[in-house]
Amino acid sequence: MNVGIVKSFLYMYAGLFAITNSIGAVPVFLSVTHGISLRERIEVARKVGTTVVVTLTVFALIGQWIFSFFGSSVDAFSIAGGILLFKMALEMLSGEISKVKMGDVEEEEAEMITLEDIAIIPLGIPLISGPGAITTVMLYMAKNQAVLERALVLVTIFLIGLTTYFVLLSADRIEKTLGNVGIKVLTRMMGLILASMAIQMIINGIKSAFGI
Known part of the structure; x- marks a missing residue:
């Protein structure tokens, strides 16, 4: 297998894993699914994983249209996305779930929705597949124009959804262990990790925009 492709995949997967931070979402998952049966919890985890895949795939595929519609360049989006991710990173460095991903309103609404909706809001969106993850997959697709490279982005998204499912499925064990x-x-x-990625995105955007 091409070494460049493997490195590209590992970079994208590691980046998305850090941004979605499914392990950090474990306490929230256990909180909103408290008191339900194991079978129901498994179903919620499956729906969360599916929501993450569908959400990120949709934005990855329509990202180019969004750039064109709003007249925004990939470089400008890279700089803006880097700033957004850096803000998330600073909040994560304090050991907290980023408020960019989930605000106080969403947390309050989480207590009012039904079990069927929990997987979508707040767990799938915006807790795991929030603005940072959406921005990142759009940039991945914009930076990778070859068919194989774009297919790799979609595979990465699918594996992130699968990872999310297995992490939430093991939520009790993870909380007991960690x-x-x-x-x-x-x-x-x-x-x-996210902070370093965000800075690099900003640097790349500035260098490309000004031809440095």
């Missing part, structure tokens, strides 16, 4: 402190430490580590 504890709240462990989850916060891991969230901070992902925040650091």
Whole structure:
């Protein structure tokens, strides 16, 4: 297999994994699914994974149209997206779920919705596939024009959805193993990775826009 393709895949997967931060979402998942049966929890986890795949795939496919419709360049979007991701990273470095992904209103509404809706709001959107993840997949598609490269982006999205499903399925075990402190430490580590990615996105956008 082409080494470049493998490196590209690992970069995209690691980036999306850090941004979606499904492990950091474990406490929220356990909270909103408290008191339901194991079968129902499995179903919720499956729907969350499906929601993540569908949401990110749709925005990945229509991203180019959005750029054209609003007259925005990929470079400008890269700079703006980098700033957004950096804000998320700073909040993750404090060990908290980013408010860019889920605000106080969404948290309050989570208590008012039915079990069928929980998988979509707030878990699937905006907790896991939030603005940061959406921005990232749109940039991945815009930067990769070859058919194989774009197919790789879609495969990455599918694997992120699958990862999300298995992480939430193992939520009890993860919480017992890591504890709240462990989850916060891991969230901070992902925040650091995300911060470096965000800075690189901003640098690349500026260099490309000004021909540096």
